Structures are given as C-alpha cells and as structure tokens.
Amino acid sequence: MIKYYNRKTKDYEIEKVAGDRYLQWTYSSPIGMQVLELLVKKKIFSKIYGNFCDSRRSLKKIHSFIKDFGIDMSESEKSMSQFTSFNDFFTRKLKSEARPIYKNIDFLVSPGDGKLLAFENINLDKLVQVKGFTYSLANLIGNSNISEKFSGGTCLILRLCPTDYHRFHFIDNGKCEETVKIIGDYYSVNPAALKKIPELFCKNKREWSIFHSENFGDILHIEVGATCVGSIIQTYTPKNPVEKGEEKGYFKFGGSTTILFFEKGKVKIDQDIIEETNKEYESQVVLGEKIGEKIK
Template sequence: MIASLTEQEDLNFLLTNRIPRAALTRFMGWFSKIENPFVRDASIACWRLFSDLDLSEAKKTEFKSLHDCFTRELRPGLRPVDPDTSVVASPSDGIVGAHGRIQDTELFQIKGAPYSLLDLLGDPALVERHRNGRFLTLRLTSSMYHRFHAPFDCRIERVTFVHGDVWNVNPIALKRVERLFCKNERAVIETRLPTGEALTLVPVAAILVASIRLHFLDLTLNAQSRGPNVFPCDAGVHKGDELGWFEHGSTIIVLAPDDFEFAAGVTEGARVKAGEPLLRKPSP
C-alpha cells in the first residue's frame, strides 16, 4: 500500500528531526572533512543518489573531501550580478519561501506560522529599523551552490551570532515546529545601504550544517564558537562580493526597507540564483 502524503511527511520529520541532531551535526562536520579518496568518492556518490547534485558548474573537477565539494566555488561568470543600482540581488541560489510585508514586527515562516522580529534578531533597535519592512526567505537545498554574496553595495556594521538548535529547515519541519528560525543557530548580519537604510541578512543553520563562514570577519561560527557573540565591524562590500558560505543546505532571511518592492517573478516556490533580482526600489 502506498503511504499517504501525511505519512510520508511524518516519516521525513521523524528521520530528520527526531534524532540526536546536535551530535549528528558534529559528526558530519568531522566526517565531511576527511581527506581520503575512498571516503570522498563514496560520500559524493551517495549524495548524488539522493539529490539532484550537479557539479558541472564547479570551478574544480576534483575535491579533497566532501566538505570541499559542499563549499565549492563556481566557474567565473556563472552568477552575473544584476547591475541595476535600484535592485537588491539574491545573496545565494535558493528557493523562495515565505515573503511579503512585515506586519508591524511579525513575519511568517510559512502561511499561518508567525514569528516575531525580536525573537529572530534579539535587538529592539534593529527591530525598529525593520518594522513594517519587507522580508523574504531563501531555502538552499543540499545540492545547491552554498556560498552567499552581498545583495547590494553596503557597509557591514555588526554581526551577532545566536547559539541554538539545528532543526531541519525543510517545509515539512516549518509546518511542525513553531518559530523554528528563532530556535536554530543563526548569524544576524547588519548592513547599512548608501541611503542610510538597514538591510539585514540572517543565515540560519540547520541539521548537518551548523557552521557559517564569514570572510569579512575571518571566522567560522558554529556550536564550538567561544568568546564574544557580537562582532562590531566596518566592512564595505560591493554587490556580488562573496560574504561566506554554509557547510550544507540551509536558509537565508533577507530583511529590507519598506520602500522596496519584490522583483517580477519572485513567487513562493520559484528558484533563483545568486545575483538575480529579489527586490527593487521604485524610482522617485
């Protein structure tokens, strides 16, 4: 008998969440960095078997490890950045999830599942800068290009790393776990646009992936990170500059000013690539 959709979703949730998430994530972090040809080849072959992994765009044809493959660079020119100065470009490849206007300080992980800016960001001052603004969620699957880039010319002012859980961030988990993005490990990257407005990126970690590399701080943030959780910085970046990477698939939440509108073709379920338009500031 063919299992119902609900039964399939229940099984998916059980296999990807009702397990020792943190321990499995730590193990995967260690295992993925093993530089052994047999381990590397077997791991990548298994990954291909269960996903739509396509390495034809990769800059390299040989990888040292599974981790090296996860965090692969692409051949130059494959992610051209929209040059329009009114456009906020996608920081990564991804699938568009929930998006829309922030209702006062409330946004959604899926329809009917709200969470608050304060729970996500933890900073009342930053919440005020995004009150009634725009939000968009980008989900990266395990097989996608995992590096993320500056969506606009801007100045990065501060990064706050929030320790947390490592729930799966797929749509099945988002339907079952309230305020999931506010529970998982995440980095809050505060940037300032040339106009003075706030544009904030929130890379959210997930099971198997709880490591976020940020080049401009020369740091990899994860459960083993110690010391300060708030990192003041003053880094100017141009649209398209590489900011860092995830170690596996995950999510980026984009928070934009209220005077930006969503670009044509940005609909839930749409696939976008790094550099393509996400939002646009209307002409005066």
C-alpha cells in the first residue's frame, strides 16, 4: 500500500498500482526475488514486453487500463480510435489546456506528473533513496566532476507510476546539452522495490544531461528507466533554445523516474512538499504546477 499526499485536498490517499500483487510478490518473497534477478531485471524481459506494447496486438489492453485506473481521456489529444498500440496510448500527448504552465519566471514548476520527493542541502555521497538506503550522485551519473557542482543544493525525485502522463518537460527557458546514456538493469521504481534494492537508481538504465536554465542556474536532468520500460525517448534538440514547459522526452510503458539536481542557493521548494518528504510521504503533482520559487 502506497500512501501519498494530495496537495489539492490536503489529505492522504492510497495509490492505485498497476500490477500491485505481482510487485509485492516479486519484491517480498524469496522465489520472487530469484525470478527478479534471473529474468525480470534483465533488458531482454523489458524489450520483449516493450515490443508487444508497440504492436497492434496490445490495443485490447487500452480499454481495461482506462477503466481500472480512471484515466481522464478528455485530456488526450488523440481519441481512443486513433491509437495504434498500447504504447501509443501510454505515451499520449495531452491538450495544452490540460496542463497549464505557470509562466512567472520566479516560479519553479513540476517537470511532469507523478509523486514528488524534495531534499535540500544535499550530501552528494548520501542521497536518500528511502529511509536506510542512500547512494552517491557520482555513482548515479558516473562523473564526479559534474556531481560536485551540486553539492549542498536541491534534489527533486519525481516518480511516474504507469497510470501517470509519461512525458517530461523543461522547467524553464534555456538550452540543454547532449544526453549521456548509461546501460543498466530494469528494477521497478515502486517504493516496494526501493526498500529492497540498495542503490537502485545507480543500477537501472538511466540518461542524464545538463540544462542551462535562464532563471535557476545549471540543472542536472536524470531520467531513470524501470521494469517494462522499453525505451527512454529524448525529443529535444541539444543546444537549441527551449521554452518553459516545452517537452524534453518521454518514457514508453512502465514506471519511471525523473530526477533533477539544482545548485546551492538557486531554488526554494514549497514548504508543504518539504514537510511531507520529511515525513516520508510523496506529494502528488502535475506538469506545470508550482512547486517552488527562485531564490533572488
């Protein structure tokens, strides 16, 4: 059971998890953990399932997924009849009015939909995965020189469960460098997995890039793949100017994570998000929602 904080209602809710029983069995039983290590975490497992989700055979999954998880299709640019596969539905674009972007340059906005944790004054060698598990930024990106730039700064971890909108966006005007790709495993990023696999983010497939923003300094963007995520697709053009809210890329089917690192003294995260993180609760956010402010 995953309890999270709803910022709108100011109450706690229980997350609907796709494949919940499978996840609990995999990460909570000895046999499940054996299957995980032998098969599920492997690239071939996610690739086979990803190929299925790219095929027309997967179309039949869409209706039940929408019904079971209450997906609001009025937000989608495409109608049901226009999808060519489950992944086409899963990576659907939304109407612009469905996710308005706060344009005030002093406001920090969420890069996507999901459940958010926020950490300030970070120790680069002891970043929090969950209580009791830490990892280092140098190991996460494989570059100690760049990681040092974010010492004492702010870290945002946005977890996208399979029911979320799965495109991620830029949080400010600016230019983004080339993406660095790191080969890795495909563990789930569900909290059940985070509590079982040490340094999980450092083990999974991931991609990172430096975004030179106009109002929040240099930002380290990291996208982490997970079980059944066939691909991380970057749609931006490196070193070309982008506007706040513009798409950076998307994940194909599965749960995924976007992590942002900010330099020290650049942003102040909204207090409710910090308080909930300190209580070990994620806060539900959507693309374009205000989550902090620029430090002037």
